[in-house]
Amino acid sequence: MNIFSIPIHMCELQEIDNNSLVSYAYSLRDNNTGRTLSNKGGWQSDILNDNILNMLLIKILTNISYYANLLDVKKDKTISFTNTWLNINGQNDYNINHVHDGFISGVYYPQTSPDMGCLRLENHNNLKSISWHGNNFNNYNTHNAENFLVSPKTGLLVLFPSWLEHGVEPNSVNEDRISFSFNTRIENAVS
Numbered sequence: 001m002n003i004f005s006i007p008i009h010m011c012e013l014q015e016i017d018n019n020s021l022v023s024y025a026y027s028l029r030d031n032n033t034g035r036t037l038s039n040k041g042g043w044q045s046d047i048l049n050d051n052i053l054n055m056l057l058i059k060i061l062t063n064i065s066y067y068a069n070l071l072d073v074k075k076d077k078t079i080s081f082t083n084t085w086l087n088i089n090g091q092n093d094y095n096i097n098h099v100h101d102g103f104i105s106g107v108y109y110p111q112t113s114p115d116m117g118c119l120r121l122e123n124h125n126n127l128k129s130i131s132w133h134g135n136n137f138n139n140y141n142t143h144n145a146e147n148f149l150v151s152p153k154t155g156l157l158v159l160f161p162s163w164l165e166h167g168v169e170p171n172s173v174n175e176d177r178i179s180f181s182f183n184t185r186i187e188n189a190v191s
C-alpha cells in the first residue's frame, strides 16, 4: 500500500515555436537585468505578460486540466496562471532548493539537453536524512528515494505541486539552458 503519493505530470508539447521562445528570452535579457531568487548565476526574467506566450499557455492549461482531474479538483473551481517567467542558465549555473507560491507549478523547456542540469524533486519527508538515506537501501525506488531527477529535454513539460521542494542541478554544458516556469492558483469559478 502506498498512502501518500506526489503527482508529477510529464509530457512533450507539440507545435510550440521553441525558436521564437528562445529569441524572446534573449531579447528580454538584453533589455532587462532580471531578478535573483533561487538562481545562482544565470538570468531570470521579471513576470511576463506577452502574446507570444499564448499558444504555450493554452497547451499548458490543457495539461493542468488533466492534472486537476487526477487530483479530483471540484468542478466549481478554476485554476489560472498567477505568474510566468523565463530562465537562462549558462554553464555551471544552477538553482538552490525552493518551493513555489501557488497550487500547481511547472516548467517547460524551449531549449535544453539532458546534460544541462536535471530538475531535482525532493522527497518531502523532512526526517529522511536520519535513517532513510542511500546507505541503507540496495536501490532507490519510489518508497525510499531521497529525490527524483527529471532529465531536461527540449519540448518537455513538467507539472508538480507548488509545495514540492525542488532545485536545478548545474548546467555542465557551455550552452544555455532555457526554461519557462509558471505558478497557478485555485479559486472559485465565477458563475
Ligand SMILES: [Fe+2]
Residues within 6 Å of the ligand: 098, 099, 100, 166, 181
Ligand atoms: Fe522552481
